[in-house]
Amino acid sequence: MRETNAPILTVENLSIAFGETEAVRGLGFEVPRGGTLAIVGESGSGKSVTSMAAMGLLKFTGGRVTSGAIRLHGKDGETAITGALEAELRRLRGNRISMTFQEPMTSLDPVFTIGSQIGEALKLHRGLRGRAARDEAARFLELLRLPNAPAQLDRYPHQLSGGMRQRVMIAMAVSCRPDLLIANEPTTALDVTIPAQILQIIRDMQEEFGTSVIFISHDMGVVSEMADEVVVMRNGEMVEKGCAEDVILRPRADYTRALMAAVPKIGAMQGSESPRKFDLPGQAAEESGDHPAPERAEPLVRLDKVTTRYEITSGFLGRVSHRVHAAEDVSFEIHPGETLALAGKSGSGKSTVGKTLQQLVRPVSGHILYRGTDILSLDPAERQRFKREIQYIFQDPYGSLNPRKTVKQSLTEPMATYGPLKTPTRRWSSGSATASR
Missing domain, CATH: 3.40.50.300 (P-loop containing nucleotide triphosphate hydrolases)
Known part of the structure; x- marks a missing residue:
């Protein structure tokens, strides 16, 4: 010191x-x-x-x-x-x-x-x-x-x-x-x-x-x-x-x-065939054993040689001056109940792959299969339906939460858009949901 x-x-x-x-x-x-x-x-x-x-x-x-x-x-x-x-x-x-x-x-x-x-x-x-x-x-x-x-x-x-x-x-x-x-x-x-x-x-x-x-x-x-x-x-x-x-x-x-x-330690689970639950501060450790690994069934999502690039424009006419190769020939599978980690340094393309999978950006080539269906080959209305099945947690919360909406409005809007709630005004809590009619 x-x-x-x-x-x-x-x-x-x-x-x-x-x-x-x-x-x-x-x-x-x-x-x-x-x-x-x-x-x-x-x-x-x-x-x-x-x-x-x-x-x-x-x-x-x-x-x-x-x-x-x-x-x-x-x-x-x-x-x-x-x-x-x-x-x-x-x-x-x-x-x-x-x-x-x-x-x-x-x-x-x-x-x-x-x-x-x-x-x-x-x-x-x-x-x-x-x-x-x-x-x-x-x-x-x-x-x-x-x-x-x-x-x-x-x-x-x-x-x-x-x-x-x-x-x-x-x-x-x-x-x-x-x-x-x-x-x-x-x-x-x-x-x-x-x-x-x-x-x-x-x-x-x-x-x-x-x-x-x-x-x-x-x-x-x-x-x-x-x-x-x-x-x-x-x-x-x-x-x-x-x-x-x-x-x-x-x-x-x-x-x-x-x-x-509670701090995770690299190598602490060495020798375990499946993940274990973490001990949380202020809570007693659970006596349950390892979390069973999911069975390797048909993949839920499969990316096949997906390539995403960003066009950079310049000049008065906004012509494309060069392209950023954000993700090139990315292929992997995710099985039901499985966790796949994308690791790499800042700017390596991790977020781009996630946004491509969520259909926030469109790849220039490759295929994204969800339960065997090629999402990119569907028409826009059908692709919209798949956005409900694949959800994205952004790196920067401030960039994904609308500052003009309350927490309740932000949470109920997707519920009203995609299903569980018939209108955005329905009230809900952590334990139940009731309609305000």
Whole structure:
């Protein structure tokens, strides 16, 4: 554990509420100067809400600080984040405090190119303009291993994969060399070859600029490598805190021990002929044995030499200048009850294969057979019927949920379109469904 002096950030007795609902209660911790504090816990425990409060962004999400204080310390004394005017917070954000958000599309503006968005931060906080700002933006993208970085500056967020957008967002956050970087799940959307590089860049920045880091993550392996101190949260309250070695190797709280035990370990199922259920935090382990493997019957879905390409247009007339070979000659089978994993680095074509199977994009060649029927050979009306049989969970929830619709409306719309509900107004709950007639 590295030696530190006075903390860069102090959180004292912090409580946060959304309306009448308390999201965080009595939270307190310090972020060591030049060190890393990791905040861990299950989804909904209050990790991200705490980071939004530290950035002074709660009011934009409908939340408010009901008690406590957040103070940022620096050479010129301390600055109170809670209660600060918006003008003061704007000078701090991106300059002294920066944050990488969990969902890239919520922090990248869809109507501006990548280069203009990174350049805006460089112009505002570092005074760089024109070619100097563009070259600096390209340098950060190259540090984050984004392929063909100079060309990516002219692309829009929707033209990049989820992993590429995540790296762009990290580049924006670190481009102004902040005193404190809040990294909210910075490696979630990245393939297995990139996180180590991202973490090394954060370490190098800490060594060179003395940057402090709040690291929010579910990945305990990453936390064990990066953190000096760890705060464990559950249901808006702090369960345990201490140095990383003590919390990870010698946890005191039952919840922390359960959280550590729930982390899947590669090779843990070696020797088993079929999958086993995972132990969940706070729940007793089931005594049932292995989950039986499905019988190898006729395949449910079969892809035969499927090729999908994207046309890139340019110029005033929008002529096709080149084509991106996203997926080439992909073939595999999925049997009933079986799980097939598509693995590969960011941009390798995994999402394209899924979208092709869901008929969101049309391949240029190949066959997709569902229960022996070639979907691509059917007319549009018949193909529409098959979309109900194949469902897709997108990588970025914000990109697939309509922000103008409530959760109920989003859930009942496909039910009304494809079957179970006769109208979208039917009410439903987790246990039953009743029609509002």
